[in-house]
Amino acid sequence: MEPVTFSESGGIRYLHFGTELIQGAMRLRDPDEIYLEYNQQMMAWLLFLETKPGMRIAQLGLGTGALTKFQHRYCPAVKTTVVELNPAVIVSARSMFFTPDDDRKLETLQTDAKQFVKVKKYKGLFDAVQVDLYDAICDGPAASSLEFYKGCFNILKGPGVMTVNLFSRHKSFEVNLKNICEAFDNRVLLFPESHDCNVVAIAFKGPKLEAEWKDVSKRAKLILEKTGLPTNKWVSGISRENARQESKLSI
Template sequence: MEPVTFSESGGIRYLHFGSELIQGAMRIRDPDEIYLEYNQQMMAWLLFLETKPGMCIAQLGLGTGALTKFTHRYCPAVKTTVVELNPAVIVSARSMFSTPNDDRRLKTLQIDAKTFVQNAQYQNHFDAIQVDLYDAICDGPAASSLDFYKGCRDVLKSPGVLTVNLFSRHKSFDLNLNNICEAFDNRVLLFPESHDCNVVAMAFKGPQLDVEWKEVSKRAKLIQEKTGLPTNSWASGLNRENANQENKLFI
């Protein structure tokens, strides 16, 4: 397992895996804020799914617990399953990044994500899955295969939404994007590239979406009002970045 290290600068605490590369970040005075832009976009399933009692989401890769903390605070009806292989990351998320301990709404599994999505007990179980799996080298997601993304699709309910953090300027990008598209029948949207070449891909399972962009913008505004998440550019960014989606969202 990679060693877990930390640094602080300007009121921000950073997570590293034994190198200078950043694996996550937290504003110390506001630990429940999602600080990094790509992490914020990983919550974009909220645009298409109403939170309700009994909803279940899976977070593959814990990092600093940014998504876990946000969901725990702002989506009280949701049950979250976190999948993290490195026990040191689990300990550091709780001790250094204010991630809550497991409770009736939060369960943490120390297991490999590739094994997790192949487990028959989770078939058609999750409304949303968030994938942010990187190792110390950060040269692409640690799980990239077609079988992995098919597994993600299998454990999603219908309707269900997958969000994945990708690196746009690395050879892993095309491999991952192609495998996501094949697993999800090309029902994939991309956010514009954010800081450090991060691109969030969003894939859909279930009935076809046919919605006006103004309705997506309305939903984004509502999310911002309720949670403070800076969603005001989401609809316009998705509209610009994805071909054949200019007039309305049809996927």
């Protein structure tokens, strides 16, 4: 297991795995804020799914617990299952980044995400899956095989949405994108690259989705008003970045 280390600068606390590479960040004066842009975009399933009692989210990779804390605070009807292999990451998320302890809305499993997606009892259980799996080298996702992404597809309900953090300036990007597209029947959208070279992919399961972008924009505005999540640029970015999606969403 990689060593878990920390640094602080300008009121921001950072998580590292024994190197200078950043694995997550938190603004100390607002611990529940999702600080990093790509992390914010991992919440894009909110654009397409209404939160409701009984909804289940699988979060593969804990990091600083940014997504966990946000969902715990702003999505009270949702139960989040966090999957994290490194026990030190779980401890640091709670002690250094103020992630809440497990309760009726949150369960944390110390296990390998690659094995988790194969478990039969999880098949068709989750409304959304968030995948952010990186090791100390950060040269691409730690789980990237077609088998893994098929497992993510299998644990989703239909309709269901997966968001994945990819690293655009590395050969792993094309491999992951190809495998996600194959596992999800090419029903994949991409955010524009963020300033830190991350690209978040959104993959869909279930009935064909068709919507006017103006309606998706209304949804984005509502999320912004309720949570403060900066969704105001999401719709224009997604519609521009993806071929054949310019006039309306059809996927």
